[in-house]
Amino acid sequence: MHAPFSLLDAENTLASPVPLPSGRAAQMLALTILWHPERERIGEQFIAPRAPNSGADIAVNRFAPLFGALAGERAPLDHRRIARDSLRLRRHRDDGVSLLLPQSRMRVELNGAMLAAPETRCTPEQVDAGLVIGLGGVVLLCVHWMDRLPQPSAIASVRGVSSAAIRVRELIRQVAATELPVLLLGEAGSGKELAAQAIHQASARCRSPMVAVNMASAGESRAESDLFGAGTGAFAQAGDGVVFLDKVGFAPPVVQAMLRRVLQTGEYRPSGARLKEAARARLIGASDHDLHDGSFNQALLRRLEALVVHLPPLRARRCDIGVLALHCMQAWSARTGSAPELPVAFMSQLCNYDWPGNVRQLGSVVQRAMSAAQAGQALDFDALAPGAASRPARTRPAKLGPQAVLDALEANGWLIRNAALALGVSRPTMYKLMEAHPAIRQVGQIAPAEIDAALATHGGDAGRCAAALKTPSEALRRYLRARKVL
Ligand SMILES: Nc1ncnc2c1ncn2[C@@H]1O[C@H](COP(=O)(O)OP(=O)(O)OP(=O)(O)O)[C@@H](O)[C@H]1O
The missing domain is CATH 3.40.50.300 (P-loop containing nucleotide triphosphate hydrolases)
Structure with missing residues (x-):
């Protein structure tokens, strides 16, 4: 037996599906262009130097900061609908970020909702999830953390700027x-x-x-x-x-x-x-x-x-949604020979959604949207992303009580994937909610004799057994197959 090989970067080499966050203090605050009328600018970034308590706000206006891609020139947002005076981003000691509105009447949106208060403070957890900022109804930016600088790579097929x-x-x-x-x-x-x-x-x-x-x-x-x-x-x-x-x-x-x-x-x-x-x-x-x-x-x-x-879920790297959506649009255009425009309001919905089906789901929604736009139909995000309507764009797991977790599992045959979808949370979050739940057990925590007794009571029906034992049904089935009981 060989010992696990050690790679330079331990963060993504986990045997658990949950990535370990590194300390926010070590992270740089970054702005990534999610959407811009000049499509080639999507994915360009401004990365603030790693100086959390320097007190300097990041001023975002028509002329600053300068955004750029790895090899390209740096340029400001430079659009007439972006105000000359600044939206300011202020990083606090606790790594929360405040948005201070400009004096001008430029429309500013945060995660799809218009901002009216002069200052809006976002918690560190909200910044972890990526803030989506809409400016002037034309540009979408993602505010997020970066723990390394962009670097050239030969692995071009795996896209993303996070x-x-x-x-x-x-x-x-x-x-x-x-x-x-x-x-x-x-x-x-x-x-x-x-x-x-x-x-x-x-x-x-x-x-x-x-x-x-x-x-x-x-x-x-x-x-x-x-x-x-x-x-x-x-x-x-x-x-x-x-x-x-x-x-x-x-x-x-x-x-x-x-x-x-x-x-x-x-x-x-x-x-x-x-x-x-x-x-x-x-x-x-x-x-x-x-x-x-x-x-x-x-x-x-x-x-x-x-x-x-x-491979982290898409919602954990929201700043990649723009480049991935653009890639899907270009693939669709190359196939069909047409290039319909998608409205910024629709792109904002894409960027604020949690994507339980990840990049594959993003790809199919973009394709459906391109077909609908080409046919001159109005774009209805909820219709194009089935299940989205019943799913809040961003769920706060802290608000999900133990009963909600239990109800979702019971309503979904104790299938973790389906229960997570019903609750609008990721699977890693679902695992954490289940781990913290006093009544839910992993199959390995249940005595074999108790499993055998449940099987006898429920006539060998693994699904009913899982519900009775309060344990996920897939793991129970695998356990029973391994014991050659199923
Ligand atoms: N980083 C990426 N850049 C470009 N395309 C991507 C990226 N990640 C995923 N995709 C695309 O998303 C789709 C789904 O990816 P893939 O089939 O590799 O996912 P998977 O994790 O193997 O899915 P499953 O577990 O369902 O088999 C594919 O069309 C793939 O090309």
């Missing part, structure tokens, strides 16, 4: 230079498969194929033949390339044991063959849930998580 995106690209580069297995963790649609492709492309294996196998859609025999089929399985097809195990947490236990042996011995026996063959491909696994709950083969996990890269 610290998190810079970190992920750097980790991909480091991971690509090694031969160890990799585990990619992140919510659905956060870019795990894209990261796997980028690792493959940046590695010495890029001339051999990457073969992806979705472990959630295959039963035991199908998964086995998809991976180990003689001549046709992923290992045979990938050769010296990469086998990408998507949704690896759903691999049937027998297949998990086989994968563990592959990682242990470097060999596999093709289905139906007598002789073993060398497994030359590198393994990259991806999961959108924590695999440490005991139902996943822990020996396989220890080998797979030799390197871990965490």
